[in-house]
Amino acid sequence: MTSSISAKCACGALQFQSTAAPVMRVICHCADCRAATGRSFCETAFFHTGHGAITGPQSVTSFVAASGARTERVACSRCRTVMFDTSDRFPDIIGVLAETIEPPFVAKPACHMWVSSKVAGSDITDGLPQHAEGLS
Numbered sequence: 413m414t415s416s417i418s419a420k421c422a423c424g425a426l427q428f429q430s431t432a433a434p435v436m437r438v439i440c441h442c443a444d445c446r447a448a449t450g451r452s453f454c455e456t457a458f459f460h461t462g463h464g465a466i467t468g469p470q471s472v473t474s475f476v477a478a479s480g481a482r483t484e485r486v487a488c489s490r491c492r493t494v495m496f497d498t499s500d501r502f503p504d505i506i507g508v509l510a511e512t513i514e515p516p517f518v519a520k521p522a523c524h525m526w527v528s529s530k531v532a533g534s535d536i537t538d539g540l541p542q543h544a545e546g547l548s
Contacts, residue, residue: 417459419512421493426468426486428495428508430459437510437519438547439540442478442526448485448494452531455510456497457519464506466496478526479546523547 419428434457445454469489477483481501487494497507510517523541524530536542 417517418514419495419508420514421468421488421491421495421512423488423491423493425490426466426470426488426493426495428464428466428506428512430464430508432460432463434459434508434519435505437521439521439524440526440546441524441530442546443529444475444477444483444485445526446529446531449509452534453524455521456507457510457513457517458502458505458507461504461506466506478529 417430417433420426437455437457439453439455441453446452448454471487471489471492473485475483475485477499479499479501481499483497483499485494486496493512495509495512498505521540523543524536525543525546527536527542528544530536
């Protein structure tokens with residue numbers, strides 16, 4: 413049995429709790445994730461929505477992702493920390509930015525995705541599988 417996994421924004425107002433381990437953790441290099449986080453890639457842990465709960469003030473941005481799916485990105489409406497990602501393509505899954513998950517969270521990333529969009533000149537040398545686009 414997995415103990416509870418918690419995530420929170422920088423100010424602590426927006427929080428996530430899951431009673432189950434993530435389904436998967438990935439490293440995404442798409443332009444949407446880079447723009448949302450201000451980084452060259454984004455690590456996200458995906459959880460089944462039935463095992464998790466979100467509390468606190470939310471600011472939701474909706475857009476159509478490169479995959480063609482309607483996507484929502486959720487940030488704290490107070491401190492603007494981006495925390496969650498949901499997609500119509502995977503309606504029962506919520507992505508939680510790994511950096512917001514509190515220690516001792518351990519889950520090795522399964523792969524890199526959207527490497528066709530990665531920052532020019534950046535090398536991926538960790539030996540994880542790489543996908544030109546997203547996962548099906």
